Amino acid sequence: MRDPIPQGITSTPESASSSPSSRLLWALVAVVGAACLGVVALRRGEPVNAIWLVAASLAVFAIAYRFYSRFIARFVLQLDATRATPAVLRNDGLDYVPTNQWVVFGHHFAAIAGAGPLVGPVLAAQMGYLPGTLWILFGVVFAGAVQDFMILALSLRRDGRSLGHMLREELGPAPGVVAMFGVLVLMMIVLAVLALVVVKALTHSPWGTFTVAATIPIALLMGTYLRWIRPGRILEGSLIGLVLLLASIGYGAHVAASPTLAPLFDFDAKALAWWLIGYGFCASVLPVWLLLAPRDYLSTFLKIGTIALLALAIFIAAPTLQMPAVTKFIDGSGPVFQGGLFPFLFITIACGAVSGWHAIIASGTTPKLIGNEGEARLIGYGGMLMEAFVAIMALIAAASLHPGVYFAMNAPGALIGNTVQSAAAAISQMGFVITPDELLQTAKNIGETSILSRAGGAPTLAVGMAQLLHNILPGGGMMAFWYHYAILFEALFILTTVDAGTRVGRFMIQEIAGLIHKPLQATESWTGNLLATAICVSLWGYFLYQGAVDPLGGINTLWPLFGIANQMLAAIALMLATVVVVKLKRQRYVWVPGIPAVWLILCTLTAGWQKLVGPISFTAAASKYALAAQQAHLLAPAKTAAEMQRIVTNNQVDAGLTGLFMLLIVSMLVFSLRALIKAWNTPTLTAHEEPYIALASVTH
Amino acid sequence: MTRSAINHIVRQGWQRLTQTARLCCGVPDYEAYVQHLRQHHPERNVPSYEAFFRERQIARYKGTGGRCC
Numbered sequence A: 001m002r003d004p005i006p007q008g009i010t011s012t013p014e015s016a017s018s019s020p021s022s023r024l025l026w027a028l029v030a031v032v033g034a035a036c037l038g039v040v041a042l043r044r045g046e047p048v049n050a051i052w053l054v055a056a057s058l059a060v061f062a063i064a065y066r067f068y069s070r071f072i073a074r075f076v077l078q079l080d081a082t083r084a085t086p087a088v089l090r091n092d093g094l095d096y097v098p099t100n101q102w103v104v105f106g107h108h109f110a111a112i113a114g115a116g117p118l119v120g121p122v123l124a125a126q127m128g129y130l131p132g133t134l135w136i137l138f139g140v141v142f143a144g145a146v147q148d149f150m151i152l153a154l155s156l157r158r159d160g161r162s163l164g165h166m167l168r169e170e171l172g173p174a175p176g177v178v179a180m181f182g183v184l185v186l187m188m189i190v191l192a193v194l195a196l197v198v199v200k201a202l203t204h205s206p207w208g209t210f211t212v213a214a215t216i217p218i219a220l221l222m223g224t225y226l227r228w229i230r231p232g233r234i235l236e237g238s239l240i241g242l243v244l245l246l247a248s249i250g251y252g253a254h255v256a257a258s259p260t261l262a263p264l265f266d267f268d269a270k271a272l273a274w275w276l277i278g279y280g281f282c283a284s285v286l287p288v289w290l291l292l293a294p295r296d297y298l299s300t301f302l303k304i305g306t307i308a309l310l311a312l313a314i315f316i317a318a319p320t321l322q323m324p325a326v327t328k329f330i331d332g333s334g335p336v337f338q339g340g341l342f343p344f345l346f347i348t349i350a351c352g353a354v355s356g357w358h359a360i361i362a363s364g365t366t367p368k369l370i371g372n373e374g375e376a377r378l379i380g381y382g383g384m385l386m387e388a389f390v391a392i393m394a395l396i397a398a399a400s401l402h403p404g405v406y407f408a409m410n411a412p413g414a415l416i417g418n419t420v421q422s423a424a425a426a427i428s429q430m431g432f433v434i435t436p437d438e439l440l441q442t443a444k445n446i447g448e449t450s451i452l453s454r455a456g457g458a459p460t461l462a463v464g465m466a467q468l469l470h471n472i473l474p475g476g477g478m479m480a481f482w483y484h485y486a487i488l489f490e491a492l493f494i495l496t497t498v499d500a501g502t503r504v505g506r507f508m509i510q511e512i513a514g515l516i517h518k519p520l521q522a523t524e525s526w527t528g529n530l531l532a533t534a535i536c537v538s539l540w541g542y543f544l545y546q547g548a549v550d551p552l553g554g555i556n557t558l559w560p561l562f563g564i565a566n567q568m569l570a571a572i573a574l575m576l577a578t579v580v581v582v583k584l585k586r587q588r589y590v591w592v593p594g595i596p597a598v599w600l601i602l603c604t605l606t607a608g609w610q611k612l613v614g615p616i617s618f619t620a621a622a623s624k625y626a627l628a629a630q631q632a633h634l635l636a637p638a639k640t641a642a643e644m645q646r647i648v649t650n651n652q653v654d655a656g657l658t659g660l661f662m663l664l665i666v667s668m669l670v671f672s673l674r675a676l677i678k679a680w681n682t683p684t685l686t687a688h689e690e691p692y693i694a695l696a697s698v699t700h
Numbered sequence B: 001m002t003r004s005a006i007n008h009i010v011r012q013g014w015q016r017l018t019q020t021a022r023l024c025c026g027v028p029d030y031e032a033y034v035q036h037l038r039q040h041h042p043e044r045n046v047p048s049y050e051a052f053f054r055e056r057q058i059a060r061y062k063g064t065g066g067r068c069c
Helices: A020-042 A050-076 A101-112 A116-127 A129-156 A163-171 A173-202 A206-229 A234-257 A269-285 A292-317 A341-348 A357-362 A373-399 A403-410 A420-430 A436-445 A458-472 A478-516 A526-548 A555-583 A591-612 A618-630 A641-681 B003-024 B030-040 B049-060
Strands: none
Touching: A020 A050, A020 A129, A050 A129, A050 A292, A050 A373, A050 A591, A101 A292, A101 A357, A101 A373, A101 B003, A116 A129, A116 A341, A116 A373, A116 A403, A116 A458, A116 A555, A129 A163, A129 A341, A129 A357, A129 A373, A129 A555, A129 A591, A163 A173, A163 A555, A163 A641, A173 A206, A173 A269, A173 A357, A173 A458, A173 A478, A173 A526, A173 A555, A173 A641, A206 A234, A206 A292, A206 A478, A234 A292, A234 A478, A234 B003, A269 A478, A269 A526, A292 A373, A292 A458, A292 A478, A292 B003, A341 A555, A341 A591, A357 A555, A373 A458, A403 A420, A403 A436, A403 A458, A420 A436, A458 A478, A478 A526, A526 A555, A526 A641, A555 A591, A555 A641, A591 A618, A591 A641, A618 A641, B030 B049
C-alpha cells in the first residue's frame, strides 16, 4: 500500500507562508488570545464584558485551526491533494458530486448545527461561565473537531462509507452491530429530550403554542406551493413561509390577550407531550413533500439566519456577563442538573464541545461531496469550530441574564415552588438576590404569565436573545416579539428533527423487523410503515411523557442520559480513529484521537456510575418513591398511588438504560483494544483503505 | 477592477449561495446533474428541474444520516 507524501497540503498557499511577517501575525494572535483568556479567567469580583470571551474564543479557534488541524492533516491523516476522492471516482451527479469547498462547508455546518449546542451550554451556566467556556474551547480543539475531521477523512478514504460500515470493517461484525444498536437508542433519547425542550417552552404559553401550531398550516401551504404551484422554487416558498411565520408571531400576542382564544392554546406539559407524540406520528407517515420537507427548508434557513442574528446582537450589544465566573454549584449541589463538575460538565455540554452525532454526518452526505482531500480540513475541523462558536454564544446569552432570572427559569418547581414569592426567596437564599417584582416584570416583558421552571435551555436562551436584540432595537412590546421569535425558531427546528428522526428510526426498525418477518421490510407497505412508526414514536414518546411527569421537571433527569449517550457515541468514533491510526502504523500519533477517547470513556463511565448508584442516581430516586409508596405517603408531583408507582418504574427504566450504555461502552472498549493490540503487533498496514488513484487520472 | 469582473464575482457568489441553500435542503446542483448526464449517459432523458426536485425531495428522507441534535 502506498504511503503518500502529503504534497497537496504543502502546496496550499497558507502553509507555504512561514515568512517572518506571518510568524509575527500568529504570535500576535496568540498574545491577544492569551490576554483575553486571562481577563476572562482571572478578573474576579468585577463584571466582564462578553467581547473578551468572544475574542479569546476566536483567537483559540484561529490558532488551533492553523497549527493543530494542519498537524493532523499532514502527519496523522496524511491527506493527499493528488488523491482522487469518492465524489470524483463515483460521480453520479446526485449523491456523489465534487462540490466547491465553501458550499460543502455551508452544507456540513447546517447539518451539524442543531439545538444541542444551544441547550447544553445554557444548562451548564449554573456553574458559572468559566467552566463551560474552558470545556467548549479545549473540548472542541482536542476532541470534537478532531473527531469530526478524522471520521470525515476516514470515510473519504473508504468510498464515503458510513460510521457503522467502517466499524464493521475495521473492528469486526459484532462491534458494528453493538454500535448501531447504540445509535438507535441514542436517537430515541435525543428525540425525547428535544421534544421535552419544546414541551417545557410551550407549557401554559398560549402565544408560543399558537405560533408553533401555526407552522403546520404554513408548512402545508408551502408544501402545496412547492409541489403544484411553483415546483421546486425553494427560495420563493421559504420566503412566503417566513412572512407568514412572522405574521403569526405578531398575531400570537392577540391570541394570548384574548379570553376566548387563549384557553384554546393553553396546555399543561402532559397534554403537550401527547400532542407532540401524535404530531410526530402523522408527520412521519404523511408524504414528505406535504409537511416534513417544507418545514425542513424553513427551519434550515431560520436556523442559519438566527445564528447570524445572535452573533450580530452579541457584537453590537456587547453585554456584560452577570453570572459569576464560577458559582458554588461546581460542588454538584446545583438546581439545574445534579452532579459535580467532573464528570457532569463534560456530558452536559456535548454538542459544541464534542458530539458523537457528528460522526454520523461526517460519514454520511459530506464525504460524498468533497472534490479534494485537502479540503477536508476546512470542512471537518473548521465546521466544528464554527459549531463551538455557536455554543459560546449560547453561553454568553445565558450568562448575560440576571443570575436570579436564570435560576428562576431553570430550577425545578420542587426546589423553588410555584409562586414568584417562593421562587425569589429560594433563589435569594442560594445567594443570587432577586425580588418577586423583578421576576414578574421579566415575565411581563416577554409577554408571558410566568417564567418559573422553564428548564430546557430554549426559554432561557430566548430571554437572553430578546434582551440583547431589545438593547439594539428598543421599542414597546418588541422584547415579547423577540422572545417568541426565538422560541419559535428553536421549536421549529427541534420539531423538524423529531419528524425526520422518527422517519429514520422507522426505517431502522423496519430493517430489524425484516430480519424476523421479511414483508415488514418493504418501506412502501402501509402495514410495515404504520407498525414501525408506531413502535418508533412510542419509544421516544415513553421518555417524553416520563419527562413531562418527572418530579424534577424532566430535563434534570433526561439530559444526563442524552449526554452520556452522545458522548458514548463520540468515544466510539474516536476509538475507531485510534485503531485506524495504529492499523496505518502511525503509532506515534495514537494520542491524537486516543487521549480524547480515553477522556470521554472516563467521563461517561463515571457519570453512568453516579447515575446508577449513590445519592444522585436513578436507583436512589426509585427507592425514595418506592419507600414512600410503601408507607402510603404521596410525594410531589405524584397525586395518586398509581403515579407514585409510575415514577418508580420510570427511574428503574432510566437506571437500566444507564447500565446498558455503560455495558455498551465497555464492550466497545474491549473490541477496540483487541483490534488495537493485534494491529500494533502486525508489522504491515492492515487498515481497509481503498487503493490510491491519482486525481489527475480521473478528472476530465 | 472592471465592471464585468465585479459582475462576474457577484453572479458567482449568488450562484454559490443558492447552491449551498439548495444543498442544505437536500437538492443538489441541477446544472451539474444535467452536465453529468449529457457527458456520461447521453442515451438517458434529461429530467426537468421540477421532476429532478421531486425525486430528490423524496430521496432525502429515505436513508439514515439526517441531522444533528
